[in-house]
Amino acid sequence: MSAPKEAHLRQRVRPRGRRPGAGITEQPARAITLDDAVAAIRSGPRGPGIGAIFDFGGTVVHGFTPPSLTRRALRRNNRRTAVTAGLLGSIRGARSEGEYERFLQHAMHTWAGMPEAELDELGAKLFQRTVYGHLYPEAWRLVREHEAAGHTVVLVSSLTRFQVRPAAEELGIGHVLCTAMATHDGVLTGHVEGKPLWRNGKADAVRRFAIANGIDLGQSWVYADSAADLPLLQAGGRPVAVNPDPRTVLAATEKDWPVLHFRPRTTAKPIDYLRTVVGLSALVGGALFGVAAKAHTKQRRQMADSLLNHAADSTLRGTGVRVRVVGAEHARSPRPAVFLFNHQSQFDMVVVTEVLGGGITGIAKKEITRNPVFGPLMRFVEVTFIDRADTKAAKAALAPVVETLRGGLSIVIAPEGTRSLTPRIGPFKKGAFHIAIQANVPIIPVVIRNAGEIAWRNSAIVRKGVVDVAVLPPIDVSTWNPADMDADIERVRQLFIDTLLNWPTENDAIGPEDSEPQP
Secondary structure, three states: OOOOOOOHHHEEEOOOOOOOOOOOOOEEEEEEEEEHHHHHHHHHHOOOEEEEEEOOOOOOOOOOOHHHHHHHHHOOOOOOHHHHHHHOOOOOOOOOOOHHHHHHHHHHHHHOOOOOHHHHHHHHHHHHHHHHEEHHHHHHHHHHHHHHHHOOOEEEEOHHHHHHHHHHHOOOEEEEEOEEEEOOOOOEEEEEEOOOOOHHHHHHHHHHHHHHHHHOOOOOOOOOHHHHHHHHHHHHHHEEEEOOOHHHHHHHHHHOOOEOHHHOOOOOHHHHHHHHHHHHHHHHHHHHHHHHHHHHHHOOOHHHHHHHHHHHHHHHHHOOOEEEOOOHHHHHOOOEEEEEEOOOOHHHHHHHHHHHOOOEEEEEEEEHOOOHHHHHHHHHOOOOOEEEOHHHHHHHHHHHHHHHHHOOOEEEEEOOOOOOOOOOOOOOOOOOHHHHHHHHHOEEEEEEOOOHHHHOOOOOOOOOOEEEEEEEOOOOOOOOOOOOOOOHHHHHHHHHHHHHHHOOOOOOOOHHHHHOOOO
């Protein structure tokens, strides 16, 4: 992430004891980059006695405020819609005490009498449908770095668990501090239980947690964004002002706190919709041109490879998306191979095709066959479609894939089995590894970074940007035991995690000895 322009962080600071207008100087806040923040974590103290405290709204999640939805819901007396609007509209976090009080009053009024299990379910659904896209990838990276350092990671918020816990679970944060709503027999009473975690209440909750868990706050990191969280930032020995509001920038300047800015997670703009239409048209046009260019050969494989190459290249040109590759030599040799990639976006296949070129096909869920554009194209390049709901039928459909590999065609598979909501690497399924073992071909990890920024998981809208790809050296699976390969698979998964945290360059790209899982 590039450092923000210093001019955006300057504040007019008046020395204490001076009248307004006298002796005013401009001092820049101490801006740092994400790489600077990571370096500080890696060089700092380690172990569970060190805390990493993350505020939620504005720091971990960008948030959004749809007030019109709330007003419409209340006018229509639609309670569930009002509850949904309240859960979403407050995600950003209150900027003033009055705003926070209005959120609590709305929550207590609309949630009273609702089973807490229903709110838990609604919060989880809202996260999976909407909120996930507003999580900052930079926050995910910091959480992973603190986790690697053995720190105790805590997510704290003035909001409720119904809004915060789904994000914590996705980020792998086990400790959550938030405002508790009182219940009786599993039903919300319409009151707050204990003290709301607002301003000093939030800082006090963190101090109590630190005492109870043996955490040295004086050596701990605290990340927060707003003036209401200044007591929280002051509670830690290593405060970092993230996406700070003006008052927090002023405090950071006076106290020499580092200031860190994340890229905004905004909704798609009209230009993004236009880019998507252009990209889709370019994909279809490139595919048709690719087939036509090789039609004279009457060789389906040559036409399929030409389709893939022209479709991917045309789509990238049409959308303005760039792809940077490390380890490109592993994308061409050895062949055939089973290429494994981490899956976060619908744009992944364009990226993978651009990197790997021809001589590949893939495995996809059968639902894609209903897509009027991608269904026919994927059939033409001989993609194998499986029914994930029918395990027996899925295994039977995979059997011919082994013969495909033996015939010289490489296979591209997402071992997670589905797109992830964040850069988190999910558990790997075994199918791809069984196929590689039976066909006696290597597996080659293809690690993708930033594709989720280009197209969010549940969206086809394409944003302009850069996708990084690291193709790791081939891994020989010929000695693996198909009946006992859980540990081997987990080591391959860990390669993806490690690569995302320690992205290689052309000068320090991972070598075969680093990539080969060891027994």
